[in-house]
Amino acid sequence: MFLKHFAFVFSFFVVVAAQAQEAPDVLIQQVTDEVLEIIRKDKDIQGGNAQKVIDLVEKKVLPHFNFSHMTALALGKEWRKASPQQQQQLTQEFKTLLVRTYSNALTGYKNQKVVYKPFKMAAGETDVLVRTEVLQPGSKPVQLDYSLEKLDAGWKVYDVVVAGISLVTNYRDQFAQEVRSGGIDGLVASISTKNKSLEATVAKADKK
Amino acid sequence: MTARRGFFSLHKCLRHLLACILVIAWVGDSIAEGGAHDPLEGFNRAMFSVNEAVDGYAVKPVAQVYDRIVPLPAKVGVGNFFGNAGDLWIGINSALQGKFSDAGSDIGRLLINSTVGILGLFDVASELGLDKHDEDFGQTLAVWGVADGVYLFFPVIGPRTVRDTFGWALDSYSDPLRAVVSVPVRNSLLATRIVDVRAGLLPADKVVDEGALDKYSYIRGAYLQRRRNQVFDGRPPRLDD
Numbered sequence: 001m002f003l004k005h006f007a008f009v010f011s012f013f014v015v016v017a018a019q020a021q022e023a024p025d026v027l028i029q030q031v032t033d034e035v036l037e038i039i040r041k042d043k044d045i046q047g048g049n050a051q052k053v054i055d056l057v058e059k060k061v062l063p064h065f066n067f068s069h070m071t072a073l074a075l076g077k078e079w080r081k082a083s084p085q086q087q088q089q090l091t092q093e094f095k096t097l098l099v100r101t102y103s104n105a106l107t108g109y110k111n112q113k114v115v116y117k118p119f120k121m122a123a124g125e126t127d128v129l130v131r132t133e134v135l136q137p138g139s140k141p142v143q144l145d146y147s148l149e150k151l152d153a154g155w156k157v158y159d160v161v162v163a164g165i166s167l168v169t170n171y172r173d174q175f176a177q178e179v180r181s182g183g184i185d186g187l188v189a190s191i192s193t194k195n196k197s198l199e200a201t202v203a204k205a206d207k208k
Numbered sequence: 209m210t211a212r213r214g215f216f217s218l219h220k221c222l223r224h225l226l227a228c229i230l231v232i233a234w235v236g237d238s239i240a241e242g243g244a245h246d247p248l249e250g251f252n253r254a255m256f257s258v259n260e261a262v263d264g265y266a267v268k269p270v271a272q273v274y275d276r277i278v279p280l281p282a283k284v285g286v287g288n289f290f291g292n293a294g295d296l297w298i299g300i301n302s303a304l305q306g307k308f309s310d311a312g313s314d315i316g317r318l319l320i321n322s323t324v325g326i327l328g329l330f331d332v333a334s335e336l337g338l339d340k341h342d343e344d345f346g347q348t349l350a351v352w353g354v355a356d357g358v359y360l361f362f363p364v365i366g367p368r369t370v371r372d373t374f375g376w377a378l379d380s381y382s383d384p385l386r387a388v389v390s391v392p393v394r395n396s397l398l399a400t401r402i403v404d405v406r407a408g409l410l411p412a413d414k415v416v417d418e419g420a421l422d423k424y425s426y427i428r429g430a431y432l433q434r435r436r437n438q439v440f441d442g443r444p445p446r447l448d449d
Contacts, residue, residue, distance in 0.1 A: 101419035110409050137284055139408050140340065143442055164437020164444065167419075170429040174421040190421060198418055 024155040026117035027064065028130045032114055035060050040108050046107065053103045066149065066156035067095045068069045073159065074171040075187075078179050086184045089125040093191040098167065102160075102200050112136045114144070245359045245369075246428060252361035256424050260362055263406075267415075271406035283407070285329040290401050291340065292321045292328025293384045300382075301343035305351040313338045342438055345382075346375025350439040359428060367431040 022030070038056060039045050045053045071091040072079040082090065117131035127149050134142045147159035159168045178187040246252065266387030275283075296335040299314030317333035317340065334340060349371050350356075380386075385401070386448055388394040420426035436444050 097419065101415055104418060105411070105415055108414075137280060139287060140342070143437075163434055164442065165430045165433045170426060170433060171421075173425045173429050177422060177425060194421060 022155070023119075023121070024128050024146075024150075025116065025121075025130045027148075027155050028132065028146055028157075029116050031061060031064060032132070035106075036109065036114070041113075046110075048107045050100075050104060050107065053106050054099060057099055057103045057106070061150065062095075062099070064155070064157055066158045067091050067098075069100075069149070069156070069158040070094070070168050071169045075175050075179075076172055078184065082184045086188065089188045090184065090191070093195060094171075094189055096188060096195045097191055097198075100195065102167070115141075223449045236297060245432060247358060248360065252359065252428075255361045255363050255426055256427075259366060260423075261362070261365065267402065267406050268410075269401050271410060274403050275407045275410055281405075286400065286404050287408070288321070288325070288331045289328045290404060291331065292318065292325065294322070295340070296384065297379065297382050298341055301345060301348045302346045304345075305343070310341055310343075314341055314343075325352065342441075344375055345378040346372035346435070347439050349375055350435075356432070356435075359432065360430075367427065369432075369435070372435065 029122070035056065038060075039053070044054070068087065068091045071087070071094045073092070074094065075082070079087065113135045115133045115135060117133065119126055119128075119130055127147070130146045130148060132144045133147075134144050136142075143161070143163050145161040146157050147161070148155045148157050159166055161167070175187055178190050182189065221226075225282050278286075295314050295318040299311045299318065302308075302311035302314055317338045318338065320333040320338070321328045321331060332338075346369075354371050356372075359367065359369055360373060360374075365376070385394060385397050388397060416423060416426055416430075
C-alpha cells in the first residue's frame with residue numbers, strides 16, 4: 001500500500017520535472033493542443049462564457065507566462081524607476097487586462113488549425129522565439145509567435161506576437177502617455193479602471 | 209484601349225513618384241531622428257474619430273450582416289477571388305524587391321487559380337504548395353530604403369505612413385478592378401471587397417475595444433509593427449531596448 005502511494009508520488013515528480021525541462025517548442029505545442037482540445041469540447045466556452053474561459057486560461061496557460069517581464073517590457077525605461085510595490089501592482093493589473101482581453105478571443109475559436117513551424121535551438125540558449133501559424137478557412141494564415149526565456153522554473157513566455165504585432169510592446173506608447181500625465185500610480189489606476197469596467201460587462205453578459 | 213493610355217500615364221506617374229520618393233526619404237530621415245512617428249497627432253486623432261463614426265454607422269454593420277448571413281464557402285470564394293486578382297501585382301512587387309522565385313510562384317498562382325480555380329474562386333495553388341505572399345508597393349519602397357515618414361490617419365482608408373501613402377496610391381492605380389469597364393459592376397466589386405476586408409477584421413475589434421487604454425495609440429502601434437513585419441516578410445530583426 002505504502003509502496004503504491006510512493007510510486008504514484010514519485011511518478012508525479014518525474015512528470016513535473018520533465019515538464020520543466022521540456023524544450024520550448026514542445027511546451028508551446030502541448031499547452032496549445034491541450035487548451036484547444038478543451039475548448040473544442042466545451043459548448044459553454046463556444047457560446048461565449050467569458051468566466052469559464054478565463055478560468056481555463058488561468059489554470060492551463062498562466063503558469064507558463066512571466067508577467068513581471070511582460071510588464072517591464074511594456075513599460076520600458078520607467079520600470080526601473082518604479083518601486084517594487086508599484087511594479088507588483090502594475091504587473092497584477094496588466095495581467096488581469098491581458099487575460100481578460102485575450103481569453104475572450106479564445107471564445108471565437110472555431111475550426112482553426114495551429115501549425116508549428118520548424119524550430120531549431122543552439123545548446124545553452126536561454127531566449128528563443130517559437131513560431132506558429134493559425135490557419136482558418138477563407139482567410140490568410142495568421143502568424144502567431146511566442147518569445148520564451150529559460151528560468152529556474154522552466155521556459156516562460158514573455159511576449160506573444162500576432163501578425164507581427166507584439167501584444168506587450170504595443171502597450172508602450174499608451175503606458176508612456178499615462179505615466180507622463182499621472183506617473184506610475186496614474187497608470188496603475190487607469191488600467192484598474194479599465195479592468196473594472198470589463199468585469200462589469202463580463203458579469204452582465206454571463207447573467208443573460 | 210484604356211491599357212495603352214494607362215501605360216503612358218503609368219510612365220509619367222513613375223517619374224513623379226521617383227521625385228516624391230526622394231522627398232519622402234528626406235522627410236522620413238529627419239523625422240526618424242526625432243524618434244516621434246506622429247507629429248500630426250492632433251489632426252490624426254480628429255480624422256480617427258471621423259472614421260470611428262463612419263465605421264460604426266455604416267461599414268461595420270454591413271460587414272456584420274455579411275458575416276452572419278453569407279455561408280462560409282461563399283465567403284471563402286469571395287476572399288479567394290479578390291486574392292487572386294491581387295496576385296499579379298504581388299508578383300510584380302516580389303520581383304521589384306529581387307525575390308524572383310517568389311515572383312514566379314505568384315504568377316504561377318495567378319495562372320493556376322484563374323483557370324483550374326475557376327476565375328480565382330478556389331485557391332488550388334495553395335493546396336499545390338504555392339504559398340500566397342503578402343506584398344505591396346509600400347513594402348517595395350521600404351526594401352529600396354525609403355523610411356516610413358510621418359504617420360497619417362486618413363478618413364475612410366485609415367492609417368498610412370507617408371511612404372505607404374505613396375505605395376497605396378500606386379497599388380490602387382494598378383488595381384485590376386479598375387480595368388472593369390462597366391461602372392456598376394466595378395463599383396459593386398469594390399464595395400464587396402471593402403465589406404470582405406472589414407468582415408475579416410471583426411474578430412480583432414473586440415480585442416482592441418477591450419484591450420486598449422487608448423484606442424488611437426493602440427491602432428497606431430499595431431499598424432506600425434505590422435507593416436514592419438510585412439516588410440521583413442514575417443521575420444523582422446529584433447529591436448533592442
